[in-house]
Amino acid sequence: xxxxxxxxxxxRARLPNVLKWLExxxxxxxxxQELKTVSETFPHDAxxxxxxxxxxAGQKALxxxxxxxxxxxxxxxxxxxxxxxxxxxxxxxxxxxxxxxASIYLPNGNPAPGDKFAYKLAWMRRLVxxxxxxxxxxxxxxxxxxxxxxxxxxxxxxxxxxxxxALTRDESRALFRELVWSGYxxxxxxxHGTTAGAWTFWDYQGGAWLKDHGVRIDHMLLSxxxxxxxxxxxxxxxxxxxxxxxxxTPLLCELDD
DNA sequence: ATGCCCGGAACGTCCGGA
Numbered sequence: 001x002x003x004x005x006x007x008x009x010x011x012r013a014r015l016p017n018v019l020k021w022l023e024x025x026x027x028x029x030x031x032x033q034e035l036k037t038v039s040e041t042f043p044h045d046a047x048x049x050x051x052x053x054x055x056x057a058g059q060k061a062l063x064x065x066x067x068x069x070x071x072x073x074x075x076x077x078x079x080x081x082x083x084x085x086x087x088x089x090x091x092x093x094x095x096x097x098x099x100x101x102a103s104i105y106l107p108n109g110n111p112a113p114g115d116k117f118a119y120k121l122a123w124m125r126r127l128v129x130x131x132x133x134x135x136x137x138x139x140x141x142x143x144x145x146x147x148x149x150x151x152x153x154x155x156x157x158x159x160x161x162x163x164x165x166a167l168t169r170d171e172s173r174a175l176f177r178e179l180v181w182s183g184y185x186x187x188x189x190x191x192h193g194t195t196a197g198a199w200t201f202w203d204y205q206g207g208a209w210l211k212d213h214g215v216r217i218d219h220m221l222l223s224x225x226x227x228x229x230x231x232x233x234x235x236x237x238x239x240x241x242x243x244x245x246x247x248x249t250p251l252l253c254e255l256d257d
Numbered sequence: 258a259t260g261c262c263c264g265g266a267a268c269g270t271c272c273g274g275a
Contacts (some may be wrong), residue, residue, distance in 0.1 A: 215275075
């Protein structure tokens with residue numbers, strides 16, 4: 001089975017591209033981020049017509065995450081545990097196709113340091129704590145999405161230019177490493193060994209796509225039961241070249257059924 | 258020195274993004 005993650009940067013602005021890509025690739029499960037709309041205006045019908053069920057945690061204008069699946073979906077939660085006052089729609093966790101799956105839109109955190117960076121680190125701490133609790137269940141778990149973290153300098157086209165950024169700072173990387181060291185397998189790095197040049201995001205500005213000036217910030221983390229089934233993990237650059245592209249491109253994982 | 262590119266909200270620009 002195939003599971004994908006894609007920050008679409010507005011599901012309504014991106015709908016034609018998303019539909020075209022779903023038809024071409026036929027993933028079984030898709031994790032979406034940055035919907036930038038509420039559930040009421042999410043295009044349930046257009047995506048449903050392609051055979052997908054949709055679980056949506058939306059928000060007006062900002063954030064918003066969803067899980068699409070060709071199998072039935074049971075929603076576990078639409079909030080990351082640990083802060084009842086956090087109203088940002090950045091996490092949805094569901095059961096579908098025999099997996100526990102979360103779509104994650106981790107805070108950007110810029111400018112750093114500052115309030116937004118503190119929010120990012122607090123959010124990551126909550127994610128690590130929750131991810132640890134999920135490991136104890138000994139289930140097949142997939143935590144995928146836009147992590148807004150470049151795990152190493154190999155994951156940035158120009159590390160000097162990005163030094164000090166919230167995506168590359170030691171504090172962000174240390175919390176990402178906690179997820180990996182606690183027992184989650186980062187699918188792309190594990191299968192490919194090197195991650196240099198494996199960008200998933202290219203800024204709209206400055207011709208970054210044409211110059212291939214990207215960063216690798218979208219990741220799929222697998223619990224041991226899911227990692228045992230991992231057979232492939234690749235970045236599909238195709239839709240980044242289409243008109244009206246998102247600034248992110250999809251990451252696709254294949255798991256044994 | 259500043260903005261550069263986008264989407265959303267909203268209708269004039271500003272915020273957020275990475």
